[in-house]
Amino acid sequence: xxxxVVIIGGGSSYTPEIIxxxxxxxxxxxxxxxxxxxxxxxxxxxxxxxxLAERMIQKAGADISLRWTLNRKxxxxxxxxxxxQIRVGGLAARALDERIPLKHxxxxxxxxxxxxxxxxxxTIPVLIELANEMAEICPDAWLxxxxxxxxxxxxxxxxxxxxxxxxxxxxxxxxxxxxxxxxLQTPVERVGIEFIGLNHFVFGRHVWVDGIDRTDDVLAAxxxxxxxxxxxxxxxxxxxxxxxxxxxLPNPYHQYYFQTKDVLKKxxxxxxxxxxxxxxxxxxxxxxxxxxxxxxxxVKPEELEQRGGAYYSDAAxxxxxxxxxxxxxxxxxNTLNRGTIRDLPDDAVIEVNAVITKSxxxxxxxxxxxxxxxxxITNLKTFEQLAIQAAISGSYHDAYLACLMNPLIQxxxxxxxxxxxxxxxxxxxxxxxxxxxYS
Ligand code: G6P
Numbered sequence: 401x402x403x404x405v406v407i408i409g410g411g412s413s414y415t416p417e418i419i420x421x422x423x424x425x426x427x428x429x430x431x432x433x434x435x436x437x438x439x440x441x442x443x444x445x446x447x448x449x450x451x452l453a454e455r456m457i458q459k460a461g462a463d464i465s466l467r468w469t470l471n472r473k474x475x476x477x478x479x480x481x482x483x484x485q486i487r488v489g490g491l492a493a494r495a496l497d498e499r500i501p502l503k504h505x506x507x508x509x510x511x512x513x514x515x516x517x518x519x520x521x522x523t524i525p526v527l528i529e530l531a532n533e534m535a536e537i538c539p540d541a542w543l544x545x546x547x548x549x550x551x552x553x554x555x556x557x558x559x560x561x562x563x564x565x566x567x568x569x570x571x572x573x574x575x576x577x578x579x580x581x582x583x584l585q586t587p588v589e590r591v592g593i594e595f596i597g598l599n600h601f602v603f604g605r606h607v608w609v610d611g612i613d614r615t616d617d618v619l620a621a622x623x624x625x626x627x628x629x630x631x632x633x634x635x636x637x638x639x640x641x642x643x644x645x646x647x648x649l650p651n652p653y654h655q656y657y658f659q660t661k662d663v664l665k666k667x668x669x670x671x672x673x674x675x676x677x678x679x680x681x682x683x684x685x686x687x688x689x690x691x692x693x694x695x696x697x698x699v700k701p702e703e704l705e706q707r708g709g710a711y712y713s714d715a716a717x718x719x720x721x722x723x724x725x726x727x728x729x730x731x732x733x734n735t736l737n738r739g740t741i742r743d744l745p746d747d748a749v750i751e752v753n754a755v756i757t758k759s760x761x762x763x764x765x766x767x768x769x770x771x772x773x774x775x776x777i778t779n780l781k782t783f784e785q786l787a788i789q790a791a792i793s794g795s796y797h798d799a800y801l802a803c804l805m806n807p808l809i810q811x812x813x814x815x816x817x818x819x820x821x822x823x824x825x826x827x828x829x830x831x832x833x834x835x836x837x838y839s
Contacts, residue, residue: 402432403724406479408530409486409547410436410468411446413688414709416700418483419453421717423460429721435475436468441490443470448692455698472530476537481720483544484530485712488522489829491685495678496825502671504818506809507664510677511549511600512656513808517787517799518822520549522829524556524791531561542723542760544569544716545734546709551599554734555749556788567761568734568749569719570599571630571712572651577732578711579628580607580649583621584614593649595732595753596741596766596773601657601780602732602751603773604649619643628652632677632708634670636662646772657776657807681707722756730754735761741777742768748781779807794832 405422407415415436422431436453438446450468457464469475476482487494497515502508509515527547534541543566545554554568573595581588586609593604607615623643627635629652636659638650655663674680684706691701704710715731722729730753737748740763744750754761769777783805790798799819803809809818823830823837830837 401430403430403480403720404433404435404478405431405720406435406437406475406482406541408437408472408482408484409442411438411442411444411449412485412487413445413449413685413692413704414485414707414712415449416452416456416692417704417710418713418716419456420700421713422464423456423462425717425721426460426462426464429717429724432464433478434464434466435479436466437472437475438468438470440470445689446470448689451695452692452697455695456700459698473533473537476533476541479534479538479541480724481542481544482530482534482538483716483720484527484547486523486526486547488519488526489826491678491682493522493826493829494519495676495682496822498676498678499671500821500825501809501818502664502667504814504821505664505811506814506818507656507660508667508671508676509656512653513806514803514818514822516549516552517802517806518826520552520556520787521791521799521833522826523547523549523553524560524788525832527553527557528561531557531563531566535562539563541565542567542720544719546570546712546716549599551734551749551751552784552787554599555747555784556791558736558749559747559788560792565760567719568599568751569712569715570732570734570751571709571715572600572653573602573732573751574715575630575711576604576628576649576651579626580604580618583618583626584609592730593732593753595751596769597751597777598749598780598784599734599751600651600653601777602651603654604651605770607649615647615649618649619647622649630708631706631710632681634666636666648770648773660808677708719756723758723760726758728755728757730764731756731761733761733763735763738763740764741766743774743778744769744781745785748785776807779805783807791832794830794834794836796833796836799833799837 498508501514507513592608629635754763786802
């Protein structure tokens with residue numbers, strides 16, 4: 401049966417990667433129709449990416465009809481999968497999320513701390529609106545959400561929209577598994593990692609190759625300086641005591657929590673020298689789009705690997721393929737807890753391994769959280785739930801509470817001035833706070 405996919409945020413520079421993913425999987429996953437959707441401000445980028453995608457499909461001789469549009473509702477008709485890769489406010493808003501917290505002495509990052517909180521505030525209402533449209537127009541379609549902060553956004557949509565076929569995906573577990581395969585010089589298909597936690601706060605408790613526990617070998621490689629950070633994070637490495645005591649694989653974002661002062665120092669220096677990550681990405685994007693315009697270009701350009709989200713579409717395509725083919729394989733997704741982790745609420749979204757079937761992900765039971773990580777994970781989940789509450793209520797005090805419970809903010813007397821500056825900077829994208837904050 402032919403599959404229709406709608407990509408929201410289709411003008412993103414990442415789109416050629418997902419197009420390549422569909423082309424490569426034509427034999428098993430028959431995507432026959434793709435619609436790229438964007439907003440008015442993204443019209444030019446959408447045209448450029450659309451034309452490149454068209455050339456890629458033509459070159460591959462794939463039987464896919466492609467079009468692009470600004471009319472989201474019309475695009476959703478008959479969709480089987482809808483993937484989202486949007487950034488409300490664009491890279492300019494991201495740069496503010498990165499700079500402002502740093503000015504107040506806090507980590508400035510697009511998915512963690514105060515930056516991640518404001519990205520959630522801007523994004524949640526937009527994704528809920530999309531999900532409600534899906535519930536009406538294509539109720540059987542799966543929403544595959546990549547939009548950051550992916551875990552928080554996925555939970556907000558599951559809690560507050562009429563659509564419940566929603567799965568969050570991130571490239572971090574996918575990339576970690578590939579890096580571990582490289583470290584162990586083993587084909588990735590033979591590597592299993594038990595992932596436990598939340599998006600951008602996930603741990604690998606065990607690594608197995610053909611059923612043999614190889615966790616210590618991977619930890620030894622990390623101790624020797626092997627780094628599996630994506631392009632957006634400069635890995636500072638881990639101490640031997642950290643690795644030997646924890647005996648779990650950290651993910652690159654853990655540096656923000658376990659090396660906060662060093663990361664702050666490093667980011668301050670880097671931002672001064674080269675600009676924030678958003679500012680660096682603006683330059684990478686400008687170059688990418690210049691390339692995309694070249695009518696001779698008909699494949700995904702290598703420079704896309706300079707983006708931190710590289711390979712995200714492999715994770716997305718694998719997920720859609722397994723749902724479509726009812727594969728029953730194991731993938732790492734953001735999905736409802738429903739008892740998988742005993743210490744977290746049933747309606748919390750967690751990032752864990754799940755068996756992927758036609759009826760969606762079936763998460764594999766974890767039981768109780770390992771003691772050393774239990775406190776931080778439950779703390780962060782509380783923060784995430786407060787963040788969702790604030791994004792919906794538009795209440796200043798809910799926003800304050802979210803900051804108070806975030807381990808990267810917490811400093812109670814500094815929260816007001818931090819919030820004031822972030823609210824001022826993002827007013828155009830936060831209509832839900834109009835009554836309490838902006839009047
Ligand atoms: C990581 C994260 C993604 C994030 C990306 C940012 O890989 O897992 O969630 O979107 O990096 O990359 P960028 O190139 O935009 O800094």
